[in-house]
Amino acid sequence: MKLLVINGPNLNMLGIREPGIYGSESYNDLCEMIKKHASDMKVEVEIFQSNHEGDLVDKIQAAYGVFDAIVINPAAYTHTSVAILDAVKAVAIPTVEVHISDVSKREDFRQISYIRSACDATIAGHGFNGYIEAIDYLIDKYRK
Ligand code: DQA
Numbered sequence: 001m002k003l004l005v006i007n008g009p010n011l012n013m014l015g016i017r018e019p020g021i022y023g024s025e026s027y028n029d030l031c032e033m034i035k036k037h038a039s040d041m042k043v044e045v046e047i048f049q050s051n052h053e054g055d056l057v058d059k060i061q062a063a064y065g066v067f068d069a070i071v072i073n074p075a076a077y078t079h080t081s082v083a084i085l086d087a088v089k090a091v092a093i094p095t096v097e098v099h100i101s102d103v104s105k106r107e108d109f110r111q112i113s114y115i116r117s118a119c120d121a122t123i124a125g126h127g128f129n130g131y132i133e134a135i136d137y138l139i140d141k142y143r144k
Contacts, residue, residue, distance in 0.1 A: 001142050002044045003135065004067040005034055006059060008075030009051040014100075021101050023127060030128050037132050041139055053077055053084065060087035069138035070095040071131060078103075078113045088118040094141055096134035099124035 007027075010017055015026035031047050038045035046067075048059050056077065063070060070093050074084050078099070088095050095118065102125025103110045116122055121137055123130040 001069065001139065002067045003038060003046075003138065004059075004063050004070045005045060005047045005131065005135075006056060006070060006072040006074075007047070007049040008056060008073060008077050011073060011075050012049050012051070023100070025128060030131070033128055034131055034135070037135060041135065043135070043139060053081055056081075057083050057087045060084070060091055063093055064091040067093060068142055069093060071098055071134040071138065072096070072115070072119075073098045073100070073131075074115055078115055079110055080114070082114055085114040085118055088115060094138055095119045096137055097122040097124075098130045098134045100127055100130060101125060 012027045014022055014030060015024055027049070034047060035045060050056055050059070056074065060070070070088070072095060074081060077084050078097070097113065097115055097119040104124065113122070120141065121134070123133050126133060
């Protein structure tokens with residue numbers, strides 16, 4: 001199984017940005033945790049981060065025919081991007097949406113997720129562990 005993990009804008013600032021909301025662990029810590037879990041589960045993983053909407057769309061399109069599953073935290077683009085929603089729908093690869101924070105308990109503008117309707121599941125508010133849960137969900141689906 002080949003898994004793609006995509007992270008949107010400002011997630012490269014983890015550990016520095018708003019530690020009260022996102023914790024004190026760095027983006028590198030997140031990547032290492034994902035890589036270790038993927039290796040334990042015998043899954044091939046690629047991790048991609050960009051601050052640019054079009055680059056995220058390009059990466060989702062390039063996943064077609066290459067990856068079996070996607071974990072995506074579109075960050076702020078969750079709440080604004082029809083383009084990312086359309087890209088996920090276009091490739092029709094099983095996808096789980098992840099948010100580190102519990103967006104349901106935050107500002108009104110975070111209550112809309114454009115991508116959600118194209119995803120198999122959404123995991124929010126479980127910190128970095130949400131990525132592990134998303135990976136396990138997609139492995140289960142793939143191996144069934
Ligand atoms: C986030 C939540 C978004 O509202 C925010 O814009 C982010 C991160 C999260 O992981 O909790 O950048 O996706």
